[in-house]
Amino acid sequence: MQKSKVVTIQRHIVEQERLHPNATGDFTCLLWDLTIAAKTISREVNKAGLADILGITGENNIHGDVVKKLDVYANEKIYKSMNHGGHLCIMASEENEDIIPIPDEFPKGKYVLLFDPLDGSSNIDANVCVGTIFSIYRRKTTGKESTIEDCLRKGTDQVAAGYIIYGSSTMMVYTTGQGVHGFTLDPSIGEFLLSHENIRIPSKGKIYSINEGNANTWDEGTKKYIAYLKENDPSTERPYSLRYIGSLVSDFHRNLLYGGIFLYPVDYKDPKKPKAKLRLLYEAAPLAFIVEQAGGKASTGKERILNIQATELHQKVPLVIGSKEDVLTYEKFFSQK
Ligand code: AHM
């Protein structure tokens, strides 16, 4: 006899919305549209090695990265799935320099969608997991047209956030502020089924994830913290193991389930021009919302990620995210540098 009930993502979203007495169903439809885009992207990612879709377009995106065809595909798929439902007033994507308005012919809604269509896509030719990250806000401006102000937000204002990981199976993980829930796509029936209810990140892990090739560019606090993790002290479960895929969603997802810490600190190669890599609005803030809902923590080293007010669409921030105790220990090292 099967013990657990089968819950589709659709049913789960509806049940979550019922917890809000004034809900109109709009939000449920929005998330539902996103799952359709996710399924289509999953299908394309899975057959990437077969089709001519694999490879580069030859263009560079606004960050100077080489754009892969699947990035373009995922970006268009999300845009086209989300632009006509009447739930959104504006969108922004890692792949577009400016805000993405809803075309005039379609109804406008009260939500804002920020997304990274295919994060980690530089790995895709090697069959490494990639992911889509999304963040949803309520509209803030009241004028006829939604503006960039609706996108430049503080992470604490998010009403939902999540990611889809295209891995050995495709999973969607999301939060609406009532815990973090994971769904695995059953390709035989084309449905995301609840597989990880109320995910909690262990308060301390044994894994650290950082690009160690950049060690010479780190600040002193980060250098000392990573050296500390490598010291031998079984009573504190050190040395930690290094696991770095170089695909944020994959590194984050593993640490969310097993515990651990992911770091992408500022690069001080040119001390006059310190550089962060990851983007606040559609990478750091949504994952920070998820990790906090799972009992973890996300920080720049000195500031809670969710407290940062965005001032630019593609703003970059240092990101230290994962198990609460690990991030707290990092913050201690960082403050003593
Ligand atoms: P992308 O949005 O262009 O894919 O870049 C973000 C990716 C993250 O997935 C990953 O954590 C990071 O870049 C890896 O960077 P690096 O190769 O410098 O270690």
Ligand code: MG
């Ligand atoms: Mg990205």
